[in-house]
Amino acid sequence: VQEQALDRDCTTLSRHVLQQLHSFSAEAQDLSAIMNRIGLAAKLIARRLSRAGLMEGVLGFTGDVNVQGESVKKMDIYANDVFISVFKQSGLVCRLASEEMDKPYYIPENCPIGRYTLLYDPIDGSSNVDINLNVGSIFSIRQQEGDDLNGEASDLLQDGHKQLAAGYVLYGPSTMLVYSIGTGVHAFTLDPSLGEFILSNENIRVPEHGSIYSVNEGNFWQWDESLREYIRYVHRQEGYTARYGGALVGDIHRIFTQGGVFLYPGTVKKPEGKLRLLYESAPLAFLMEQAGGRASTGTQDILDVVPEKIHARTPLIIGSKEDVALVESFIQKQA
Ligand code: AHM
Numbered sequence: 001v002q003e004q005a006l007d008r009d010c011t012t013l014s015r016h017v018l019q020q021l022h023s024f025s026a027e028a029q030d031l032s033a034i035m036n037r038i039g040l041a042a043k044l045i046a047r048r049l050s051r052a053g054l055m056e057g058v059l060g061f062t063g064d065v066n067v068q069g070e071s072v073k074k075m076d077i078y079a080n081d082v083f084i085s086v087f088k089q090s091g092l093v094c095r096l097a098s099e100e101m102d103k104p105y106y107i108p109e110n111c112p113i114g115r116y117t118l119l120y121d122p123i124d125g126s127s128n129v130d131i132n133l134n135v136g137s138i139f140s141i142r143q144q145e146g147d148d149l150n151g152e153a154s155d156l157l158q159d160g161h162k163q164l165a166a167g168y169v170l171y172g173p174s175t176m177l178v179y180s181i182g183t184g185v186h187a188f189t190l191d192p193s194l195g196e197f198i199l200s201n202e203n204i205r206v207p208e209h210g211s212i213y214s215v216n217e218g219n220f221w222q223w224d225e226s227l228r229e230y231i232r233y234v235h236r237q238e239g240y241t242a243r244y245g246g247a248l249v250g251d252i253h254r255i256f257t258q259g260g261v262f263l264y265p266g267t268v269k270k271p272e273g274k275l276r277l278l279y280e281s282a283p284l285a286f287l288m289e290q291a292g293g294r295a296s297t298g299t300q301d302i303l304d305v306v307p308e309k310i311h312a313r314t315p316l317i318i319g320s321k322e323d324v325a326l327v328e329s330f331i332q333k334q335a
């Protein structure tokens, strides 16, 4: 029993990546080191969040508006900068592209060797920060293709199958890191006494169907009629449960375990919805497919969508296979 407990305690994130790839190849070593660095960023962010109410200058807005036209929170900036600092000295990542930055951030000294780009949403669901509720970080890793001499990062305008790895960090009662490098989905829990992410759930499988539906129903009258019909259908059935926490990572984490569907559809005025493809929808779709679920815009698999610009948005319907298919059937009936 003691040996088993010790083995479990020794399954750290970087070791797990190497085990999954069954190799010490250069790429395996790179991915393992990148994941380790993401773990460090997560620990720094978790530490600040855990004391946010006690420190000056952590909560609230900066007064600026980001490239998306949204008011920026102090925590968004802190978390964005944490990822930059962590990767600056890594030698691994040449570019970082984030929801909070207009253009990708280049680390020229890493570029000759580090051919990877990290795409991330530093704090997802930041309206939850000021009220001490769960938030997350979302990340995705892609290989840099071509030399990107003009700094336009046009190689990032490709579909989600190009992702080498993706994952999220959930800052909840405990901090969890969930990742995939294309060999299933694995969850780690931060053990604060060790300061390490330790494997807690290997090979997560999302149920084929679940009772949860997770959507901001306040937008009901702004949706297309097909979506309203779906929600009316849910209301008429027995056995559905609504859950919506205002932070994608938490809502989707629940679905990974219990099944069901999360939706952020487009509205009549904004058909592309709110969520960003490269930093939110595509990484989560990569994970969901790896766990046996699905992610769709309603008419197309999220992983097949090619963005027109790096901050492009898409509608997102994600979760258990049967539940995503049901939403799609309503949307496609009206199309
Ligand atoms: P953010 O990255 O700017 O925080 O926005 C994304 C968040 C998601 O986490 C969440 O699902 C959604 O926005 C909530 O939006 P709304 O308040 O419109 O329901």
Ligand code: MG
Pocket (backbone or CB within 6 Å): 099, 121, 123, 124, 125, 280
């Ligand atoms: Mg976000």
